[in-house]
Amino acid sequence: MAEYIFRVFRYDPEKDEGTRGRVQEYKIGVERGWTVLDALNYIKWHVDGSLAYRRACRHGICGSCGMTINGKNTIACEQQVADLGTQVVTVEPLRGFRVIKDLIVDMEPFYDKLYAIKPYLIAYSDPPTDKERLQSPEDRKLLDGKYECILCGCCTSSCPTYWADKEFLGPNALMKAARFAVDSRDEGWEERVNAIDDKHGVWRCHTIFNCVEACPKELNATRAIVELRRLMLKGRL
């Protein structure tokens, strides 16, 4: 068991109104194999029950526990404390979003961007069979690296472009747009293109690559964005 100091961002809307939040330090023993989420759970269950954060699956698939750990976005359940390499661990809410309480942020703007690109299969033609729209293995393979997103918000929250422009669709929504753009079954390009081909859309990205560094699923949103740009360029030429 190793001693760690957790410096956790705290904001209670009832007590801290008018402030920009505070830092609370917790000195706890961390067992081998603990993730940051395990440490937060320990704090909440044994030290300070008032600490608020989102969590659900602790398996890296629900996307609830996205937060900024030691200045980098990731999901707390996949971040081993020992791998951080520091005895002092800072835990902050995802930046770029409004804080509701402690580590809980308002994800609505993030979801709004996703809805804006219509994140569902759009098809006008009838299915070729009465059962389903089939896809060849090659066509299916095109979706790899684009569909696995768990909506944790780490990418959009790490994006300096999003920090500066809250209207920017962000890496998450643009990757979802790319996912449907390359889907052989989808016919919704015309419906989505106006949202994507916008000054707050695909052209806003400055290829800073923070989203790629942040994604806990190791997806490459920048790749999706440059692919979308190439598609648009091709459509115009």
Next chain:
Amino acid sequence: MLEKPSVIKRYRLHVGTIAWILHRATGLLLVLYLMLHIWVIHHVSQGPAGFNKVMKAVQSPLFLFLEIGLLGCVLYHAFNGLRIIIVEFSREGVEAHKQIFAAMMAVAVFLFLVGGVPMFIHFLHVLAG
């Protein structure tokens, strides 16, 4: 809801972030230089005497030293710009952007030395009178 929460630790600077910040900074400096350049060149309209006067000023040691910085800005901005073009238009450039950055910076540093060392020697000569 808290609009602007305080930050405990600055967001980590990755290669891509640093490349972008430097690209912005050198870009702004180049715009400033361009304005200065146009201002200097416009003195040509005042005839030889006026032009020579301003040329004398920009050949002072201070400007000779700043010119080395200008070379650095141009080289960084050009070669990082090339990196961005490769990232945008090549098939695998997105995956290899860090390696491309390293390669581009190696070329840029080489050219900076090739151009910057003679410029620095010239600067020292002028400084010594």
